[in-house]
Amino acid sequence: MQPSRFFVPAIICLLFSACQGREQPYGTGPDNPAADKDTGAAATPLAGVYTDTVPCNDCRGIATRLTLKPDSLYELQEVYLGRPDPTNYRRGPWRVRGQVVTLAPSGNNPVRRYQVEAARKLRLLDADGKLMQAANADYTLNYQSDGNLNEAGTTREFTGLYTAEANAAVFVECGSDKQYALAPTGLTPDLQRQYGNTRKEAGQPVFLRVSATVKTQTVQFGTGTEEALVVDKVLEMKPDPVCPQAVR
Structure with a gap:
C-alpha cells in the first residue's frame, strides 16, 4: 500500500533515530517518574474530542471529528465537503510516542499521525x-472537550477487563484504569453467564468490549453513589485479559 501525504512517520522522532523503544503516554520523559510505565494511549491529558475543518485539494474542506478515548481506541469521522459520497x-x-499521536490503520486507511501542539x-x-x-x-484539530466521554448519560464503546464474583461485577477501563460497577439493568445477567463460559479460572478477569451507557447509582453496600455501566450490547469477550495498548 502506497502512503499518501496524510500518513507519515513522526517528525518529532527525527525520523525515528531518537525515539527507539516503547510507545508511551504523552508527557513522559526523563523528568517524568512514570516515563517507564507503558500504558499505550495517553488517557490524560490527550483523551477527548478534536474537531475542525481542514483544507482539501479537491473539495471545499474536510470536516473532521477525532475522538481519542481513554481506553486507547479512537474514532475518526471525515466529511469531504462537496463530494457526492x-x-x-x-x-x-x-498511541503516543514523543509528541506524536498515531492512529493505527483501519480497513483500507493506512496509519495517520499528528503532532501534539x-x-x-x-x-x-x-x-x-x-x-x-x-x-x-x-x-490543526482543536481540542473541544473530554466531558462527554465518561459523564452520566454517555453512550459509547468501552473496552476493559471484566470480573464477576458472587454479587459483584467490576469493569476496569483499558488505558484510564477507571473502575465501573455493572448496573443490574441491561445485559448484566447474560454477561455474567458468558463470563462464566469464557474465563479460564474463577475470579479471573477477561477482556471485554461493550456498548454501554454511564449512569450514577447507589452503592450496593454502604452509602453514597458510584458510576456504573448499563450494558446494551456485548461486542467482544476474550479469555486473556489484555488491553489494546498492551499489544505490540
Whole structure:
C-alpha cells in the first residue's frame, strides 16, 4: 500500500533515530517518574474530542471529528465537503510516542499521525514527517472537550477487563484504569453467564468490549453513589485479559 501525504512517520522522532523503544503516554520523559510505565494511549491529558475543518485539494474542506478515548481506541469521522459520497469513518487503537499521536490503520486507511501542539491541539503531518503547510491553510484539530466521554448519560464503546464474583461485577477501563460497577439493568445477567463460559479460572478477569451507557447509582453496600455501566450490547469477550495498548 502506497502512503499518501496524510500518513507519515513522526517528525518529532527525527525520523525515528531518537525515539527507539516503547510507545508511551504523552508527557513522559526523563523528568517524568512514570516515563517507564507503558500504558499505550495517553488517557490524560490527550483523551477527548478534536474537531475542525481542514483544507482539501479537491473539495471545499474536510470536516473532521477525532475522538481519542481513554481506553486507547479512537474514532475518526471525515466529511469531504462537496463530494457526492463525502463521509469517511475509521476506528482503531491510538498511541503516543514523543509528541506524536498515531492512529493505527483501519480497513483500507493506512496509519495517520499528528503532532501534539500547545493548548491540546493536533497538527496533521505530511508524507515527509513535516507539518502540513500551505498558504493560508490550517491543518490543526482543536481540542473541544473530554466531558462527554465518561459523564452520566454517555453512550459509547468501552473496552476493559471484566470480573464477576458472587454479587459483584467490576469493569476496569483499558488505558484510564477507571473502575465501573455493572448496573443490574441491561445485559448484566447474560454477561455474567458468558463470563462464566469464557474465563479460564474463577475470579479471573477477561477482556471485554461493550456498548454501554454511564449512569450514577447507589452503592450496593454502604452509602453514597458510584458510576456504573448499563450494558446494551456485548461486542467482544476474550479469555486473556489484555488491553489494546498492551499489544505490540
